[in-house]
Amino acid sequence: MINLRIALSGLLLTTCLGHSVLMAQTTLSLSNYTYSPAKPVVGTLRVPASVRGLKLQGPNASSFKLDKNNQLSIVASAAKASAPWYDLMVEGKTAAGSVRDTFRIVKDEFIRNQVIAHRGAWKQSGTTENSISSLQNAIKLGCMGSEFDVHMSADSVLFVNHDHSIQGVSIEKATAAELAKIKLPNGESLPTLEAYLTEGIKQNRTKLILEIKTSMLGKERSLALTERVVAMVHRLRAQAWVDYIAFSYDVCQKVKSLDPDAKVAYLNGDKSPEQLAADHLYGLDYHFSVLKKNEGWINDAQQRNLTVNAWTVNDKDTLAWFLEHKADFITTNEPELLLSMIAK
Known part of the structure; x- marks a missing residue:
């Protein structure tokens, strides 16, 4: 197996048997990282114009939905579950390969008492x-x-x-x-x-x-x-x-x-x-x-x-x-x- 890692301008390019994955911490981001059963919309997934074909990946992918406007929502059953958060992987394609990031989506039980x-x-x-x-x-x-x-x-x-x-x-x-x-x-x-x-x-x-x-x-x-x-x-x-x-x-x-x-x-x-x-x-x-x-x-x-x-x-x-x-x-x-x- 060939596993070549090249650091370039803060990015990490990994090539494995001809498959390229371009990982950049700030390539993908969310406008918000919390949800509640009453507010299932998490936020908007922000991506550069060069990124296309976004997909939700990983074991928690089925707990979320991503619409055509890149608005991320949690499904009702997951929102009502006892889990305090879910880790969700998002992947997209660019001319250079794939981009992906994992986000922690947290149940909003944060206290609001000033x-x-x-x-x-x-x-x-x-x-x-x-x-x-x-x-x-x-x-x-x-x-x-x-x-x-x-x-x-x-x-x-x-x-x-x-x-x-x-x-x-x-x-x-x-x-x-x-x-x-x-x-x-x-x-x-x-x-x-x-x-x-x-x-x-x-x-x-x-x-x-x-x-x-x-x-x-x-x-x-x-x-x-x-x-x-x-x-x-x-x-x-x-x-x-x-x-x-x-x-x-x-x-x-x-x-x-x-x-x-x-x-x-x-x-x-x-x-x-x-x-x-x-x-x-x-x-x-x-x-x-x-x-x-x-x-x-x-x-x-x-x-x-x-x-x-x-x-x-x-x-x-x-x-x-x-x-x-x-x-x-x-x-x-x-x-x-x-x-x-x-x-x-």
């Missing part, structure tokens, strides 16, 4: 922020989302931590091997993005709010980090879980160029809802003081189909203000408090 646990739920439990256990705690609490921060090591491995350094070690200037030796105060290892996402996608209740940190080494490194983050999310088939946030507008736009249907919100607070909507972002994610100063932005954003998140809100009065003003999400170090306020 509560985003900032760096996970760590404060009341006494664990370490941005740790695997803080993520697990946020999931157990029933938070809508768990926020976390991602950096890239000197040798391009992705790690989860808020600050650019940890225990005196600069993440961007250290190797993955050096960072792997670091133990968090709760005894866990410094988590890689792969480990964090792998844990997070074991459930379908809490979203993963992924902040791509702005590199201290320059714009190009920030964009390289962004490419690796989006590639990791796609490789792990975590699109249904992950929303992206960033302080760098270049990073936000880079995510959208890599995945036009990704949910991306901007953090820095210096752009109007009008501009964010014009650039097709998902929402604004601003410090609470910015939104209190520009109160009209909340309604303006929502009228433009943008989501509104306020960070980081920890006191009861300010939490109540944003609940009253119907913010879509509130990021907090006190998820237990916010959950108790919502429950009343």
Whole structure:
């Protein structure tokens, strides 16, 4: 058997006994990755004009239908089944061979209670922020989302931590091997993005709010980090879980160029809802003081189909203000408090 793999411009070309398969992570994509029994339409399969003859493949192919407009739907029996998700392979033909990708289509049981646990739920439990256990705690609490921060090591491995350094070690200037030796105060290892996402996608209740940190080494490194983050999310088939946030507008736009249907919100607070909507972002994610100063932005954003998140809100009065003003999400170090306020 001849099995020749050639890496070319991010693509992998495999030739096996004369049969060519051209695999590119972003050749095929979906506009949405979730379903429910009440909403069986998953989304639109997006393909380049050069791709034709699309077919659903694999053991779950019979659980879905693809119409002439490339709209993907789940059949009623599969939607009502207990499975939390299905992996579905889609294949098409090009002049160069076949293209295929596998998507994880997830039952939408995600919580919608506005509560985003900032760096996970760590404060009341006494664990370490941005740790695997803080993520697990946020999931157990029933938070809508768990926020976390991602950096890239000197040798391009992705790690989860808020600050650019940890225990005196600069993440961007250290190797993955050096960072792997670091133990968090709760005894866990410094988590890689792969480990964090792998844990997070074991459930379908809490979203993963992924902040791509702005590199201290320059714009190009920030964009390289962004490419690796989006590639990791796609490789792990975590699109249904992950929303992206960033302080760098270049990073936000880079995510959208890599995945036009990704949910991306901007953090820095210096752009109007009008501009964010014009650039097709998902929402604004601003410090609470910015939104209190520009109160009209909340309604303006929502009228433009943008989501509104306020960070980081920890006191009861300010939490109540944003609940009253119907913010879509509130990021907090006190998820237990916010959950108790919502429950009343």
